[in-house]
Amino acid sequence: MLTDVQIAVLGGDARQLEIIRKLTELDARLSLVGFEQLDHAFSGAVKEKLEDVQWESLDAVILPVPGTNPEGKIDSIFSNEVIYLHEELVKRTPEHCIYFSGISNPYLDKVMTESNRELIQLFDRDDVAIYNSIPTVEGTIMMAIQHTDFTIHGSNTIVLGLGRVGMSVARTFHHLGGKVSVGTRSSEDIARAVEMGLNGFSLEELKERVKHTDLLINTIPALVVRPEIIAHLPSHALIIDLASKPGGTDFRYAEKRGIKALLAPGLPGIVAPKTAGLILANVLAQLLKEKREEKKS
Amino acid sequence: MLTDVQIAVLGGDARQLEIIRKLTELDARLSLVGFEQLDHAFSGAVKEKLEDVQWESLDAVILPVPGTNPEGKIDSIFSNEVIYLHEELVKRTPEHCIYFSGISNPYLDKVMTESNRELIQLFDRDDVAIYNSIPTVEGTIMMAIQHTDFTIHGSNTIVLGLGRVGMSVARTFHHLGGKVSVGTRSSEDIARAVEMGLNGFSLEELKERVKHTDLLINTIPALVVRPEIIAHLPSHALIIDLASKPGGTDFRYAEKRGIKALLAPGLPGIVAPKTAGLILANVLAQLLKEKREEKKS
Amino acid sequence: MLTDVQIAVLGGDARQLEIIRKLTELDARLSLVGFEQLDHAFSGAVKEKLEDVQWESLDAVILPVPGTNPEGKIDSIFSNEVIYLHEELVKRTPEHCIYFSGISNPYLDKVMTESNRELIQLFDRDDVAIYNSIPTVEGTIMMAIQHTDFTIHGSNTIVLGLGRVGMSVARTFHHLGGKVSVGTRSSEDIARAVEMGLNGFSLEELKERVKHTDLLINTIPALVVRPEIIAHLPSHALIIDLASKPGGTDFRYAEKRGIKALLAPGLPGIVAPKTAGLILANVLAQLLKEKREEKKS
Amino acid sequence: MLTDVQIAVLGGDARQLEIIRKLTELDARLSLVGFEQLDHAFSGAVKEKLEDVQWESLDAVILPVPGTNPEGKIDSIFSNEVIYLHEELVKRTPEHCIYFSGISNPYLDKVMTESNRELIQLFDRDDVAIYNSIPTVEGTIMMAIQHTDFTIHGSNTIVLGLGRVGMSVARTFHHLGGKVSVGTRSSEDIARAVEMGLNGFSLEELKERVKHTDLLINTIPALVVRPEIIAHLPSHALIIDLASKPGGTDFRYAEKRGIKALLAPGLPGIVAPKTAGLILANVLAQLLKEKREEKKS
Ligand SMILES: NC(=O)c1ccc[n+]([C@@H]2O[C@H](COP(=O)([O-])OP(=O)(O)OC[C@H]3O[C@@H](n4cnc5c(N)ncnc54)[C@H](OP(=O)(O)O)[C@@H]3O)[C@@H](O)[C@H]2O)c1
Ligand SMILES: NC(=O)c1ccc[n+]([C@@H]2O[C@H](COP(=O)([O-])OP(=O)(O)OC[C@H]3O[C@@H](n4cnc5c(N)ncnc54)[C@H](OP(=O)(O)O)[C@@H]3O)[C@@H](O)[C@H]2O)c1
Ligand SMILES: NC(=O)c1ccc[n+]([C@@H]2O[C@H](COP(=O)([O-])OP(=O)(O)OC[C@H]3O[C@@H](n4cnc5c(N)ncnc54)[C@H](OP(=O)(O)O)[C@@H]3O)[C@@H](O)[C@H]2O)c1
Ligand SMILES: NC(=O)c1ccc[n+]([C@@H]2O[C@H](COP(=O)([O-])OP(=O)(O)OC[C@H]3O[C@@H](n4cnc5c(N)ncnc54)[C@H](OP(=O)(O)O)[C@@H]3O)[C@@H](O)[C@H]2O)c1
Structure with a gap:
């Protein structure tokens, strides 16, 4: 379980929905940014504006598969809100806070290096x-x-x-x-x-x-x-x-x-977004559990 | 080989092309009716008008997969010619002449019965x-x-x-x-x-x-x-x-x-017309060879 | 379930054990003839001598896979008892009593015909x-x-x-x-x-x-x-x-x-007697259930 | 082809026969030591005694799968001859001469190191x-x-x-x-x-x-x-x-x-010695061809 783990999910496409579903099932507390046009409500997940997120208490931040665009903008198919991942926001998160994306880019790399936060690129993993x-x-x-x-x-x-x-x-x-x-x-x-x-x-x-x-x-x-x-x-x-x-x-x-x-x-997100989302959700949940165990011990 | 076997191919779609190719390879002599818009030429095959076919010397007639429409009309995607399979034409073919289609319909059944010719519905066959x-x-x-x-x-x-x-x-x-x-x-x-x-x-x-x-x-x-x-x-x-x-x-x-x-x-003709045509071509060729052997002996 | 169904199992090899196990699980009452050297006891199954079986109340008789030998003798690897399937015994069973074997032979055919009982040869079945x-x-x-x-x-x-x-x-x-x-x-x-x-x-x-x-x-x-x-x-x-x-x-x-x-x-009985027995047991149980339903209605 | 390549095959089991067959097919010249009880003759291969081999002109030496025993003895199922792979013999081969075995042992390792010859342990290879x-x-x-x-x-x-x-x-x-x-x-x-x-x-x-x-x-x-x-x-x-x-x-x-x-x-040599031999033969032949190309260029 991921009880009391505080996670922000920022934008994305249908794949993020499986991630949100999985993490709420595991009892994590979620802030969803860029999902205001999504009809569905998930218990344990709150739709918020970027500026309302409690950055200081986050354990993890989940970005869309492409991370950001070259300028740091985060796309969301469920929102018209303009979301930027500014370095200041990242620096407000605790040092142990982990960032997840599918792939990265120079902008994201730079932000992570300068703020000294860990970025896990899920698509880099063999599994x-x-x-x-x-x-x-x-x-x-x-x-x-x-x-x-x-x-x-x-x-x-x-x-x-x-x-x-x-x-x-x-x-x-x-x-x-x-x-x-x-x-x-x-x-x-x-x-x-x-x-x-x-x-x-x-x-x-x-x-x-x-x-x-x-x-x-x-x-x-x-x-x-x-x-x-x-x-x-x-x-x-x-x-x-x-x-x-x-x-x-x-x-x-x-x-x-x-x-x-x-x-x-990129075929997975096109032919089977639900399965593609589940793949990410399962690996993410596994990693978050492991990180939690590490922290505890 | 089908040397000297005289066959008319009347209309149809891309599947017929494989049949034509196969039969010409086997050295049969073909009259193609309803193919005048087809660019390709097959050696041993002559594009003809319905009325120019030598019905009296045909050993086999190959209809499109659906046979005819309920009124006896034969469709061809390679032609604007209007082609009807009239009973008189069928009666002009020799008694041993065999007709092939994928499926049949009441019109076709009637024509075959009244002219006492054999119709082989290929789609009925297990193979x-x-x-x-x-x-x-x-x-x-x-x-x-x-x-x-x-x-x-x-x-x-x-x-x-x-x-x-x-x-x-x-x-x-x-x-x-x-x-x-x-x-x-x-x-x-x-x-x-x-x-x-x-x-x-x-x-x-x-x-x-x-x-x-x-x-x-x-x-x-x-x-x-x-x-x-x-x-x-x-x-x-x-x-x-x-x-x-x-x-x-x-x-x-x-x-x-x-x-x-x-x-x-009907999926075969849609997703793989070439393969679907080859299937018919191979079985047809096999049947024609067998009929020929029978006739000889 | 096969509650109250009365069955005699006569001789056989390791395959019969799976049959016995399955039928007792389904709550049938079994008389086991030719199993006195078998250590194992099955609840609901009684080891008996041929002459002690209540033939008049049997619903089914299960013979070994080969049925009998050409003289009517039944082999059992769990017994030294000499067991014969005499016609008189068969005639003592009720008319609805069904016999099961793998295959048959002239002796068995004759006994069944003369006593007008049904023999189901399991190896004849497609399943x-x-x-x-x-x-x-x-x-x-x-x-x-x-x-x-x-x-x-x-x-x-x-x-x-x-x-x-x-x-x-x-x-x-x-x-x-x-x-x-x-x-x-x-x-x-x-x-x-x-x-x-x-x-x-x-x-x-x-x-x-x-x-x-x-x-x-x-x-x-x-x-x-x-x-x-x-x-x-x-x-x-x-x-x-x-x-x-x-x-x-x-x-x-x-x-x-x-x-x-x-x-x-005969490979199944040699390389995988347990699986071979289970195959017979499952089909037998299914058939007995169906017969029971038929009888009820 | 391996024309003019000079190879000694020392002892072994049925697997070596496939190696011998393959190498003679490729036109290599073979000295077979420890095969005098083998009926079969291979064109291009000469059965010899250990002492008669022209060590100075060898390009490759093929040992049995286990290499030698801990004392340097080479087993052969086709011979009663006692064959030892002494360091002196190894030193008589040209510097470019390569040794092949399935696995190695301290004796073999030592001989190879001291004589500065290359040993290829085929079982170490992923392929x-x-x-x-x-x-x-x-x-x-x-x-x-x-x-x-x-x-x-x-x-x-x-x-x-x-x-x-x-x-x-x-x-x-x-x-x-x-x-x-x-x-x-x-x-x-x-x-x-x-x-x-x-x-x-x-x-x-x-x-x-x-x-x-x-x-x-x-x-x-x-x-x-x-x-x-x-x-x-x-x-x-x-x-x-x-x-x-x-x-x-x-x-x-x-x-x-x-x-x-x-x-x-070791299952391969037991259940399918011919296939196991072919596997070694093919990889060996490939390696010898590559070495030859290298040497040429
Ligand atoms: N379109 C899509 O939906 C989609 C989905 C998934 C992946 N992809 C893309 O597909 C590609 C393969 O992904 P993967 O996960 O299979 O990668 P991978 O596991 O690294 O496999 C790459 C394969 O290419 C071989 N290779 C690499 N460079 C080579 C070279 N110069 N010459 C010869 N062989 C070379 C590798 O051989 P060695 O083992 O010898 O290095 C390996 O067999 C990547 O570009 C990936 O981004 C696309
Ligand atoms: N859309 C396409 O592209 C396409 C292509 C090919 C075929 N089809 C169509 O697909 C269907 C099946 O073709 P097929 O060649 O597989 O036919 P098939 O070999 O005759 O198989 C029919 C199956 O249906 C079972 N069945 C028939 N009537 C039944 C009933 N009343 N209750 C329960 N089971 C019944 C048969 O069981 P038994 O063996 O017990 O009789 C058999 O398993 C046909 O309608 C055919 O026209 C469509
Ligand atoms: N040794 C063992 O452990 C063992 C185990 C199981 C079975 N068996 C034996 O194996 C055999 C096959 O059993 P099965 O269950 O597969 O039988 P099956 O389903 O009846 O199959 C028999 C096959 O043989 C073909 N066939 C029969 N007579 C033929 C002939 N005169 N010419 C050409 N083909 C002919 C049939 O073709 P059609 O469909 O055209 O008729 C069919 O393909 C039987 O003798 C059976 O007793 C032995
Ligand atoms: N009896 C026979 O006929 C026969 C034939 C062939 C091979 N073998 C033997 O079979 C064994 C396997 O051979 P192979 O070629 O498959 O070797 P391999 O490719 O190296 O595979 C070994 C496997 O064991 C895992 N592994 C190694 N140490 C481990 C540990 N401490 N804890 C958990 N997993 C561990 C490896 O996982 P990682 O990938 O994570 O390292 C890998 O999945 C060898 O001992 C070989 O000699 C026997």
Whole structure:
């Protein structure tokens, strides 16, 4: 339980609702800033204006997934209020107060450093990245179904990378009946692909491997789907690039060659905001409990 | 090979293109009626007007999936020509000439009976129904992803029926990480569900089973998702009804209760026309080869 | 519940213990004949001699899986008592009394016919056959591991037949990483194999298919693994024949060619007697409950 | 190809045969020491006595999986010759000559250090460990089937550790229909277990989790199956401990409590020597090719 733990939730999207639900269930006391247009009321949670929050008594501050914008503004889909995370506010929180976001940016980093507060970027954590790979895979499936005229079942599918997302993608497309090959730079990952019943090959051979590829799904955050690779793809192939911007594909060349190539947006928040929120809520609750235990002892 | 076999393909959609491709590969001679707006040319296939076809020398006639409309008109997405399958034309074909469609209707049945020609409805065949279950499943996955805010992975999923489509749906949703239970009327199907690693239960218990259901997927062509079932579903549940019109769900009651319920259209032709065409092309080619062998011997 | 239902259990092996356990749990009253060497006592069950049973008040009689031997003798591994199922005894039971065994034989058939009592052969039921396919598959896996020097993973595996056992075998060997092809006589089963992610082929092509086969698993109760098939197998291949005696393999020829070929014994009772007993117990209990409902109404 | 590469293979078991086969296929020139009882001849490989080997021209020396015994003796199942790997011999090989074994020991380490030669322990490599997890899993399945009277399908199975072996074990038992939970110390592994469709839990909760466990499979090389864990297991449970000697189980206590606990021997060489040999052969060949490229450039 998180009884008597005082938390401010500042803005965000549907994912924050799962966090709020979870934390109130655990008996934390919440100040919700930027939720005044939300119909729903949570017992134990008070909707407040930024200036009404008791900053001095906060144990944790929960920011939206993107943290702030480059100027420190916090977005909320449930509010028209303009919310800024000013350094002065942060400095008013107790030293032990922890900040949570999905990712960070130079503004947020600077504020945290200068005020000497801890920021936990949840998306940096391996557990969160792996849980998030689940909705990411489902979003990828949806894209593959929508943007092709053939089934995933029976299609020659190459997955690049066997990291946290790549492993989930590769296994799931295999289970859907795709003929999956995994391209990777490590001999260990090739072995794992084989053990999983897939083909594994070295990225160096990619050019020779793509000739009969129907689906090329990239998870490597580096330019691997280069022009010479694209040039060898059949014209009906679809490239789905999951790596975060700018992706690992030469999109300009793909367009020139007439190969459809899609840079996936952040899928979890789009295809399954509720699940994506639950993932964050569970990890957050776990971390807050651990911090509490530490403090006690 | 189908050398010297003379076939007319009358109208249709993208699926017919795969059939045409396959049959020309096998060296059949094709008359294509209703394809004049199609850019592509197939060697061995001639685009003709209905009246120019040599009906007397045809070995087979391939109609679109729906056959004709109730008045005998044949639709083609590649043509503005108005094409009717008149009884006189059918009677001009040799007695051994076989007609193929996906499904039939009273008009088509009547023409076939009166002219004493054989019509093979491909969708009636078990093999076609099973192959078609593959794109059907992918369409169902797409619908489930689009119409919920949670992942299939981890969701409580009930599949009704373990026939040709139900078995494919149940296994695939299990492989996606859904917690799948199968409701069926036969003890044999319950055993198969258990063997597959799923839960199996008798349809009689459906009411007690739906309380925590997130996804309810029906494949039974009978009214099984009745008001008392819907009344027990949680409000966030999604019903996807795959059974052909009018489906097996009381949609009126679902709407009243505020439960989202979707009657799936014909998914194979929508989500994967190329695969759907290939399925028909392969079975057709196989059947034509067999007929040819029979005739020879 | 089976309160007040009077049942005699006559002989058998470890599987009967699960039946006894289940039925006593459901509050049935049991006479156990041929269990005097069993240490364990079940509340609600009385160990008796054959002659002490109250035949006139029995609602059901449970025989061992093989029923009787050809002369009517009932085997029990828990007893030295000689037990015969004489026709007179059967005739003393009430007309509604039902007999259960796994399989039957001419003796048992005759006794049942002449006394006009119902015999339910549990192994004839589809649900039992499918549940039993589970331990059968595990026994097959064990045999494949023990009798080869290579892994199932990665091995070219052919499964003949896609019936109740064949489907379970094919899927499980696929899940273990085997490269599974299914040989069958029906186009429907080929389609199902493909949908499951396996290769499917017509039995007519078997000869051409076995050239690189490592494991050949037969479930078809007919001579399909004929000399010309065996002659095409590589010398290291292993044949496991699951079909009931005499199997579907020309064992004499296999031996001559030096190909290892094994006729599987009844696997469920050997590799997992407890599970095999539970399967029978559950179906039996369900049937007895249904019979009871019928009688009541 | 490995044309002109000069390699000595010293002793070993069936696994070496696959290595010899692979290397001769790649056109290497082999001296086989300790194989005089082997019937088979390999073209390009010469059976020699230790003293006849041209040590000065060797590019690689392949030892058996265990390397040597603590005194430097090399075992061979194909020979009665007594073979010692003396330091003098090693020093006669060129400086670039590489030694290969599965594992090492103080004797071997010392010889290598003092002669300043490179020893590659293949079992230390991640790729080999992952490939070897495949036969390890099959051996584990065999043990589970042989030592229980219930099926893996449907059994409550706990796998401890989600490393190179644990991941393969967990997935495969899940695919066999086991209800698999994974106990691990890292939140990342819990997330991966969940993503795989399994339960994941922290090792700290192990005591509470084992109450209904049928199969407990340990892959953690540390004492985790401690007395208090064993005390909570049901009496029919089976413990299979895969961790290398002395395993991670308190076997003494398990015996006292009457719980069957098995310390698995080295399974790959036992259940699938051919596959185990192929794994080593492929990695060896790959490494030798890379070394050769390096040397060239
Ligand atoms: N669109 C979305 O919804 C979405 C969702 C989740 C993640 N993502 C993005 O997807 C990407 C992958 O995420 P992840 O969590 O799977 O990361 P990860 O676990 O770090 O995996 C990255 C993979 O890429 C490989 N790799 C990295 N640099 C490479 C290079 N230069 N050459 C070859 N291989 C290289 C890594 O191999 P090694 O193991 O050898 O380093 C690893 O296999 C990230 O960009 C992430 O932001 C997008
Ligand atoms: N929307 C699409 O894209 C799409 C695609 C393919 C198929 N479909 C439709 O989906 C439906 C199922 O197709 P299918 O090929 O799977 O058919 P199927 O193989 O005949 O399976 C039908 C299933 O429903 C059960 N069933 C039938 N009547 C029942 C009743 N009165 N009560 C309880 N169970 C009953 C059957 O059980 P028994 O085995 O006990 O008879 C069987 O399990 C059809 O309506 C078909 O037209 C739609
Ligand atoms: N050793 C053991 O422990 C064990 C355990 C269980 C079962 N069994 C035995 O295994 C066998 C299969 O059992 P099951 O329950 O799977 O039976 P099943 O469901 O009837 O399946 C039999 C399969 O064989 C095919 N088949 C039958 N006759 C054929 C023929 N002449 N040519 C080609 N295919 C033919 C059937 O095809 P269609 O569908 O086209 O008819 C079907 O696919 C039986 O002999 C059974 O006694 C042994
Ligand atoms: N019997 C056989 O045939 C056979 C075959 C292959 C392997 N093995 C043996 O099996 C064992 C596992 O091999 P592997 O290749 O899977 O090793 P691995 O990849 O290193 O995995 C070891 C696992 O144990 C965990 N672990 C290690 N120390 C721990 C501790 N003190 N507390 C909690 N968890 C701990 C690791 O967790 P972290 O990731 O958090 O470190 C990891 O999950 C080894 O002993 C190996 O020799 C036996």
